[in-house]
């Protein structure tokens with residue numbers, strides 16, 4: 001009986017994911033095997049079998065004739081993208097988990113792969129082990145994707161979940177402010193549990209979600225989006241910081257009583273044939289059409305995809321972690337390796353019979369998100385001085401933003417000057433007008449931390 005053909009894998013990276021991918025193929029029972037591994041610090045402790053495969057330079061792995069599929073797991077946006085392009089140029093298939101590299105170099109990578117006739121597997125770039133990329137590819141190829149909204153960053157979701165839990169547990173404590181969990185402490189907890197990177201900047205400023213939205217939107221709308229064009233707010237930067245009082249306002253029975261869950265969301269919708277894309281903290285109605293998404297807590301990810309004919313689909317799962325992510329990597333490898341072992345006309349190794357390579361064309365320009373009508377709550381913090389609310393209301397009127405109600409959260413006072421947060425509920429208004437209101441609030445003397453909590457509606 002002929003020996004089973006096993007595709008040769010060249011791993012770029014032996015970190016959290018690279019180690020797990022190596023372990024997955026170690027027993028030799030799969031349809032691929034690891035033939036070479038690159039990492040920067042090859043003198044670090046590693047099993048003898050790994051040491052034999054280790055080289056310092058990614059180029060050596062790519063050039064090795066035994067490498068048929070390059071598995072790019074470096075996490076380096078620029079070098080990672082270059083390695084993928086070099087691999088494609090050398091006629092090798094590519095599998096990657098590197099969302100930043102892929103999102104920021106989509107056109108070059110997909111264009112090169114299409115020309116060279118090789119496959120690019122990238123299921124692990126969005127949602128860890130969840131089959132989000134596959135679902136989006138299927139929806140996009142057979143139906144029309146109208147919109148999607150996802151909780152795509154486990155670190156942010158974990159932080160928001162823990163901050164809320166603290167508030168809800170100590171809701172009736174008169175010392176509630178002292179009992180609340182500041183963002184920094186929630187982040188430290190995430191890092192201790194291994195959910196957040198040592199440098200979590202890209203997670204908490206929303207960039208990680210932005211790259212994932214770009215990749216999914218490229219599939220959904222058959223385009224090639226520059227992630228820099230996506231409107232993005234995170235949960236951490238100055239003037240985009242989530243405060244403990246926000247959870248008190250959202251969950252105390254005296255105020256919104258848990259009507260909404262606060263999540264960092266990546267949102268895409270078709271508006272007049274153009275994709276409108278945004279990333280920001282969003283309020284999701286816990287009893288509404290997106291309740292499934294509102295129920296995604298801890299370090300889980302979730303996404304709702306609205307297809308024209310398929311209707312609404314919801315996927316939830318572990319969006320990161322070595323084991324789930326390895327499943328996505330392995331699933332891409334399996335598909336490519338299966339295609340490789342099929343007889344091809346020319347018998348060439350590069351002949352692409354794996355997953356289809358998505359398009360690389362630049363589709364229609366993005367819709368102007370400033371024109372999208374959103375509603376929600378504007379939070380700002382100000383000292384209790386005469387006339388301050390009148391000034392805020394005057395600004396709102398000037399920008400034609402209608403006010404439903406204004407609520408002071410008296411249980412929370414910040415600093416010696418006793419700054420107090422208030423929440424202004426507004427009717428639907430163009431998003432740009434609300435952002436102009438926030439800019440004007442920032443210029444008001446004594447007013448701090450204006451932030452807009454949009455209600456998510458699809």
Ligand SMILES: NC(=O)c1ccc[n+]([C@@H]2O[C@H](COP(=O)([O-])OP(=O)(O)OC[C@H]3O[C@@H](n4cnc5c(N)ncnc54)[C@H](OP(=O)(O)O)[C@@H]3O)[C@@H](O)[C@H]2O)c1
Nearest residue numbers: 013014015016017038039040041073074075097098320321
């Ligand atoms: N961690 C997750 O849960 C997760 C989930 C989904 C997707 N991802 C993505 O998967 C990728 C890998 O993540 P990770 O957590 O495994 O990262 P990591 O632990 O930092 O590992 C990166 C590995 O790549 C090596 N490396 C970096 N630059 C290199 C270069 N220029 N040449 C050769 N080797 C290089 C590093 O070498 P040294 O070992 O010598 O430092 C290390 O072994 C990233 O793109 C990440 O966004 C991660």
